[in-house]
């Protein structure tokens with residue numbers, strides 16, 4: 544049986560990527576720092592993926608186990624030595640922290656194993672695997688750096704499945720939406736995994752996903768948060784929020800259609816399908832999860848700022864994206880370390896400096912001015 548080593552036994556790890564490997568007859572070793580999850584994986588050796596539908600269908604996931612990367616380094620290195628795939632779903636900010644251990648695993652592996660290793664970061668970030676590769680290479684000695692070409696293949700990917708926070712403390716089971724899409728960029732044949740779609744150019748897929756699913760999600764989360772809505776589906780019941788999502792996705796859509804020569808009707812259907820996915824009340828997806836890590840989400844290459852900048856470059860509207868950015872700057876969840884940090888930064892440095900430092904926006908640019916105007920409008924009047 545082939546092996547897949549997956550870093551991050553969280554929602555996407557167990558509910559999507561690990562599950563697909565298991566269903567494709569791979570043995571799956573999850574690597575995580577959460578002791579309770581690792582212990583349960585090793586004692587139960589199985590869990591259920593539950594579909595967020597009226598029927599709540601169950602899929603049993605087997606051949607799974609776990610390792611703690613902080614406490615079981617040697618075992619992780621040994622597993623990397625014999626795995627076919629090494630995947631992650633851990634959050635883009637965590638990739639630099641797991642890279643040293645992966646580098647150790649690769650260093651040992653290439654000494655004895657000539658089989659190719661396939662590395663895929665499954666994160667909501669453009670070129671996440673390229674970033675992971677750079678972090679890993681920084682941790683390799685010169686000799687290993689010379690031999691990894693051809694022995695380790697780093698493949699970028701786009702992952703799409705809504706997996707909310709789980710409200711089942713003590714259980715490994717994961718509630719997921721039925722829809723999923725996993726697109727991997729590869730220019731040669733790679734070992735097959737059920738549900739993995741191979742493309743030669745990922746750019747249109749990842750941009751379409753990030754700037755539709757994740758931009759739309761962010762708009763609902765940040766406006767929902769401002770209007771005291773607990774969940775995404777509840778926020779979408781508010782017509783002003785629903786209208787704002789449509790208006791913002793019309794802006795990202797205009798950019799995507801122009802940039803990738805998409806069919807406008809098909810893209811509109813894609814948008815409608817995604818908004819229907821957001822309405823799934825079985826998911827009970829809280830706005831604080833979807834809005835989490837606002838500093839990351841406000842980054843220059845992420846779901847809000849990048850499409851606004853791209854739209855501006857080609858003279859397309861970004862009025863509603865500017866509103867979304869302004870609402871993200873108001874996200875003040877006290878349980879979210881990045882939200883807390885962002886609010887302190889705004890207080891101490893001012894909005895213009897934060898837009899420059901966090902979003903990479905020029906202090907005097909038109910987009911900065913638009914965001915500041917919207918930010919102030921929200922401060923004085925919450926319904927906009």
Ligand SMILES: NC(=O)c1ccc[n+]([C@@H]2O[C@H](COP(=O)([O-])OP(=O)(O)OC[C@H]3O[C@@H](n4cnc5c(N)ncnc54)[C@H](O)[C@@H]3O)[C@@H](O)[C@H]2O)c1
Pocket residue numbers: 550551552553554555556574575576577612632633634635637640641665666667702703704705706707
């Ligand atoms: N949940 C979704 O709907 C969804 C969909 C598509 C993509 N994603 C992306 O997948 C990634 C993971 O998201 P998630 O929702 O599964 O998050 P999650 O918080 O449920 O899972 C992350 C896991 O990583 C583990 N972890 C954190 N730091 C670690 C470390 N240093 N070493 C080992 N393990 C560590 C955590 O313990 C946790 O189990 C993110 O990049 C996210 O954007 C999520």
Ligand SMILES: O=P(O)(O)OC[C@@H](O)[C@@H](O)[C@H](O)[C@H](O)CO
Pocket residue numbers: 667702703704705706756757760761832833834835836
């Ligand atoms: O995971 P994040 O924090 O980048 O974004 C939050 C949600 O938008 C995201 O997890 C979606 O549920 C997911 O990307 C759907 O495929």
